[in-house]
Amino acid sequence: MEYKNIIFDKKDGIGYVTMNRPKALNALNTEVLTELDDVFRAIDKDDEVRVAIVTGEGRSFIAGADIAQMSELNGTEGRDMTIQGQKVMELIESINKPVIAAVNGFALGGGNELAMACDIRIASEKAKFGQPEVNLGIIPGYGGTQRLPRLVGKGMAKKLIYSAEMIDAQEAYRIGLVDEVVPAEELMEAAEKLAKTIMSKAPIAIKMAKVAINNGINTDLTIGVQFEAESYTSTFVSEDRVEGMKAFVEKRPAEFKNK
Ligand code: CO8
Numbered sequence: 092m093e094y095k096n097i098i099f100d101k102k103d104g105i106g107y108v109t110m111n112r113p114k115a116l117n118a119l120n121t122e123v124l125t126e127l128d129d130v131f132r133a134i135d136k137d138d139e140v141r142v143a144i145v146t147g148e149g150r151s152f153i154a155g156a157d158i159a160q161m162s163e164l165n166g167t168e169g170r171d172m173t174i175q176g177q178k179v180m181e182l183i184e185s186i187n188k189p190v191i192a193a194v195n196g197f198a199l200g201g202g203n204e205l206a207m208a209c210d211i212r213i214a215s216e217k218a219k220f221g222q223p224e225v226n227l228g229i230i231p232g233y234g235g236t237q238r239l240p241r242l243v244g245k246g247m248a249k250k251l252i253y254s255a256e257m258i259d260a261q262e263a264y265r266i267g268l269v270d271e272v273v274p275a276e277e278l279m280e281a282a283e284k285l286a287k288t289i290m291s292k293a294p295i296a297i298k299m300a301k302v303a304i305n306n307g308i309n310t311d312l313t314i315g316v317q318f319e320a321e322s323y324t325s326t327f328v329s330e331d332r333v334e335g336m337k338a339f340v341e342k343r344p345a346e347f348k349n350k
Pocket of ligand 1: 116118119156158161168169170176197200201202223224233
C-alpha cells in the first residue's frame with residue numbers, strides 16, 4: 092500500500108513509523124487509520140523489524156482524531172470511525188514485537204490513545220498530553236477511557252478526562268503516563284537506544300513478556316499468573332533459553348537465534 096499520511100522506514104532491525112500530516116498536526120482521519128492498520132500488519136509479519144518506533148513529523152505527535160472529518164459524521168459513521176480507531180490501537184498493542192512511542196509534541200485525544208497502545212512511551216520535554224474530548228461534546232473513543240485508568244489510576248484518569256487539562260511531559264512522567272522524558276534533540280536517540288537494548292535480548296522472551304503482561308493486565312491475578320506460566324513455558328522450551336543460561340555459566344555473551 093502506498094502511504095500518503097505516514098512514512099515507513101526500516102534500519103538495523105528498527106521499523107520507523109512517522110506520522111506525516113504536519114499541517115493538521117498529524118490528526119487521525121479514516122485514511123490515516125487505514126494506513127496505520129496496513130503498516131502495523133506489515134511490521135508484525137516482517138522478520139527484519141524487531142522493534143517499532145512511532146513518532147510525528149513537525150511539532151505534533153498526533154493532535155487527536157480529525158475534528159474536521161468528525162464534524163461531518165452522523166452517529167453511525169461516528170461509531171464506525173471509533174471502532175476503526177479502536178481496532179488500530181488493539182493491533183498496535185497486540186503485534187508480536189515491542190512498539191515504542193517517541194512523543195515529540197502534542198499527544199492529544201486519539202494521539203494520547205495511540206501512545207498508550209504502544210508498549211513504552213518516551214517523551215520529549217516539549218511533548219504535551221491530554222484527553223480534550225469533552226471540549227467537543229464527546230468522550231475518548233480510541234480506548235482512552237480504558238487504557239488511561241490502567242496506566243495512571245482511576246482518579247487521575249477521571250481528572251484528566253473530565254477537565255480536558257493539557258499536561259506537560261514532566262507531569263505525564265510523574266503520573267506514570269510516560270516512562271522517560273528527554274531533551275527534544277535526544278528523543279530519537281533515546282528511543283533507538285532502548286530499541287537496541289531490547290534487540291540484544293532473547294527475542295522469544297521479549298515476545299512472551301509482552302503477551303504475559305498484556306493478557307494479565309486485562310484479567311485477575313489468578314488467571315494472569317496462568318498466562319505467565321504458559322508464556323514462561325514457551326521461553327523455557329526455546330533454544331535461546333538453553334543458550335542464555337549456558338552463556339551465563341560459561342561467562343560469555345549469549346548468541347540468541349530467535350529459536
Ligand atoms: N483535527 C483536525 N485538525 C487539527 C486538529 C485535529 N484534532 N488539531 C489541529 N488541527 C489543525 C488546525 O485546524 C490547524 O489547521 P489550519 O492551519 O488549516 O487552520 C492546524 O492543525 C494547526 O493547529 P492550530 O492552529 O490550532 O495550532 P495551535 O498551536 O494554535 O494549537 C492545539 C495546537 C492546541 C493542538 C490545537 O490545534 C488543538 O486544540 N487541536 C485539537 C486537539 C483536540 O481536541 N484533540 C482531540 C480530538 S477528539 C479525539 O481525538 C477523539 C478520539 C476518538 C474519536 C472517535 C472517532 C469518531
